[in-house]
Amino acid sequence: MRTFFRVINGILLTAALLAAAYCGYHVYSVRTFPTESYDAREADIRARTDKTLADAERARQDADERLAFLKADLKNNGEEAVALSESMEETRAEQESKARRLAELQEMVRIREDLPASVEEARSQYADRIRELEEKIRNGETEVRICYWTLDDGPTYITKNFLDALDEMDGRVRVTFFTANGANDSPDEEEILRREMTSGHSVQNHSYAHVTNADGPVYRSPDSFREQILLQDEWLLEVTGFHPTIFRFPGGSAWGRDLVPGATDVIAELGYEWVDWNCNLYDAGAADKLPSAALETSRAVTQISEEPIAMILGHDWNSNTLIAMKNAIPMLQEKGYVFLPLFPESVTMGLVAAR
Ligand SMILES: [Zn+2]
Structure with a gap:
């Protein structure tokens, strides 16, 4: 019996130990x-x-x-x-x-x-077209510019040099000669005048005697004034076969009209127009005060920039003007200027120079 209990105890103890071990394991693994x-x-x-x-x-x-x-x-x-x-x-x-x-x-x-090869050629239709162009310029409808380069008092002994220079220009360049038979004494003036005409330039009237004093033949009376215009007109007609149609007053219109009241009526009666200028090279003063060619060139180029239709006053007896013209024309062509001969149909007729 004792043995039986000992075995039972042993079993119980073993079971208790096993249970404790199992619990311990779980506690360990949980913790x-x-x-x-x-x-x-x-x-x-x-x-x-x-x-x-x-x-x-x-x-x-x-x-x-x-x-x-x-x-x-x-x-x-x-x-x-x-x-x-x-x-x-x-x-x-x-x-x-x-x-x-x-x-x-x-x-x-x-x-x-x-451009007409000569003034004989188609003047009326050409002049109308120029007039149309001038009006477009005045209305600001085109950037084309016109330059009327005028040369007064010839023909002279160097006018042919001006004509040669104009012939050599790139592009057709036309100018206007205001001639005065009595202002110069050039041996070949008739030949020069004919060459001016046949080259397509405009040849116009600057009186016969070209005297500016009050008692001289141009301005002493309305009759004398008329006679001076007619004398030059007849001489040009005789030499070239053409009547001029534009008059330029020796000394400018302000001077001439002061001395001859009614001068513009005389001009109109003769079927003429008249014109001054808006760009002055001031190349006709006393011999010792004439400007250099460079100064004339600069005057032409700077003054012209104000004028879409420019009228340059120069003189074809001044050799500096010849150089200035040769220099200035290509520069002005760059600025859009065309160089045309002046006709009485031009809107510039009656243009008065600033005093
Ligand atoms: Zn003159």
Whole structure:
């Protein structure tokens, strides 16, 4: 019996020990292993959350930067688009102005090419076209400019040098000679006059005696004044076969009209027009006070810029004027001037020089 109880005790003890061991194992595994596993997972989750937050922050920053860039880009594109449309507008305006300029240049070439080879040729139709061009210039409808370069007091012993220079000019250049038979004594004046006419220049009347004093033959009386115009007219008719139609007062219209009241009526009765100038080379003063060729050139170029239809006063007895003319004409052609012979149909008739 005792043995039986001892066996039972032994069994119970063993069972108790086994139960204790089992519980101990569970307590150990609950207290130790699960705690470490949660910490690691928590740390892992925290790390992943931190990373996700950092990623989100970076993505936000990227998005902000991208947005800022797009905004700036949009603004630039907008500005570029505005600039582009402005520049297209400018280009269009430039093209239009070039097309206009081209049409004008073609018109200038046509005018030059159609210039009559001589005054005999088609004067009336040519003069009408010039008149039309002058009116377009006055109305600001064209950038073409006209220069009437006038040369007074010839023919002289150097007039042929002026004619040679004009023949050599690039492009057809025509001028106007206001002649006065009594002002000079050139041996070949008749031949020169005929050459002026046949070269297509305008040959006009500057009185016969070209004396400017109050008691001289030009201005001492209306009758004497009339006679002086007629004498020169007849001489030109005899030499060239043509009547002149424009008169220039020796000393200018202000001087002449002061001395001969009614002078313009006399001119009109004779079927003439008259004209002064708006650009003066001041090349006819005392011999020791004549301007240099450079000064005359600069006067021509600077004064003319104020005048879309310029009337230059020079003299074909002054050799500096010859040099100035050769220098100034190409410069003025660059500025758009065409050099035409003067006709009485011109809008410049009656032009009064500034005092
Ligand atoms: Zn004169």
